[in-house]
Ligand SMILES: Nc1ncnc2c1ncn2[C@@H]1O[C@H](COP(=O)(O)OP(=O)(O)OP(=O)(O)O)[C@@H](O)[C@H]1O
């Protein structure tokens with residue numbers, strides 16, 4: 001169980017994480033989705049006590065991470081697979097963690113097996129590992145203490161298709177056993193394949209969250225007009241949600257008729273009005289990643305606030 | 306679709322029980338840090354170099370350093386300078402290795418109480434210092450016996466406990482300087498350069514300053530730790546030297562450590 005509440009982190013003029021709140025539940029995989037620079041890694045660093053939030057709180061298992069006496073036994077963390085001492089072997093890297101946690105040495109062999117690193121590979125220096133092997137080693141370190149919570153930052157980076165499949169199955173099995181998984185990614189397809197719940201973050205703010213089914217199915221209505229910002233303002237003014245879609249369209253939770261009426265009342269000529277096509281999440285996400293859509297989004301959410 | 310939506314604050318359920326209910330004891334952390342000192346190629350080479358230098362110095366002493374007697378005291382004291390150069394490098398790297406290679410990310414995720422990790426590192430390098438000093442004394446003892454027999458001269462067991470303790474003190478203080486600089490700089494190459502600057506360059510600059518500035522000539526030792534430390538190899542040490550050791554150690558160990566720790570305990574690990 002992970003509870004993030006109004007978490008904010010400012011670096012001088014940059015607000016990397018801006019009032020982020022969400023919960024990751026046991027038995028579920030929560031996907032933390034956002035484009036580059038959205039604030040995913042920063043959020044996860046704050047969550048794991050590696051940085052201090054400007055305001056707000058992040059809790060794991062009901063406590064601040066830094067208050068966990070021996071966190072490796074409760075929370076498996078992988079923030080950056082390349083942040084390992086290149087001069088050590090994979091085996092030695094795991095042995096250090098195993099000793100720190102006070103675990104029997106056989107756990108090292110068990111996790112090596114779990115992440116399919118061979119004995120020969122384990123004896124090589126991490127410097128000579130491929131990105132995918134480092135990722136596996138990082139996951140092995142996270143799993144060492146048989147934790148109930150996993151926090152992984154872009155764990156699929158550098159994995160081949162078989163590796164991605166393996167990772168997906170591993171996280172699924174972990175959650176099915178009652179564990180909590182929070183993993184970040186900048187790839188919607190990756191998150192879609194494994195997550196039960198999705199939190200979408202852009203420019204440090206949560207822009208959408210819900211179960212995958214809600215986010216994917218609840219596509220609502222797609223409306224298009226010459227001025228999407230005005231359209232979004234009209235819809236939110238009428239009490240509906242409005243999220244920018246990829247190409248100047250707006251998706252809303254209003255029905256077809258209500259959406260049309262709201263636009264009409266605002267004197268906006270609608271150029272397209274139809275049921276959402278189930279890809280609203282992708283469109284939201286794309287909008288986040290497309291610079292030209294950025295101020296549309298800001299204005300839309302500004303109007304909603 | 307729930308756009309720009311924030312979850313209601315989760316009601317605080319009873320906190321789940323933890324598997325990791327007790328913090329790793331300090332001794333365990335020290336054990337881990339001792340492992341880290343020697344499990345990288347750089348670390349292993351450094352320790353091997355120290356052992357090699359000790360043996361080589363004594364072997365040379367055995368061959369050429371024996372006159373009327375084989376002096377145990379001089380065999381021990383000749384090793385102080387190389388030890389003073391090499392041992393603090395172990396301390397620098399013990400701290401900076403975490404940051405240069407970004408292992409800090411894992412280390413502090415496993416042990417969020419950063420002060421305990423730093424304390425464990427300090428104890429680990431202290432143990433290495435004690436072991437290396439003991440080794441150098443033991444090798445020196447073998448060296449004088451062999452040297453005495455080789456040259457057929459008597460062996461002089463002329464190392465007082467006081468002198469031995471001061472040799473150890475020089476090592477420990479030097480290692481503390483390296484550790485403090487490591488904590489302050491947190492980057493391997495600059496950290497090593499800073500220590501070499503302390504032990505090799507600072508005394509030279511100090512000597513030059515003393516020849517130009519009368520005040521420094523008479524007061525410099527209060528701040529000049531490396532030169533002050535040299536006095537501790539002498540047979541006798543004055544009370545003033547001890548006082549100078551105190552002030553200069555405060556400057557070279559206390560200040561970097563205090564400033565560095567402040568940063569290390571707060572900085573965001575990335
Ligand atoms: N220490 C820092 N100082 C200044 N700005 C920072 C710092 N750390 C992060 N940022 C900024 O905060 C924002 C969020 O960065 P973050 O690394 O959390 O993004 P991300 O979602 O993990 O992106 P990616 O997918 O590329 O990993 C970025 O604009 C980044 O430049």
Ligand SMILES: [Mg+2]
Pocket residue numbers: 040041042153
């Ligand atoms: Mg990131």
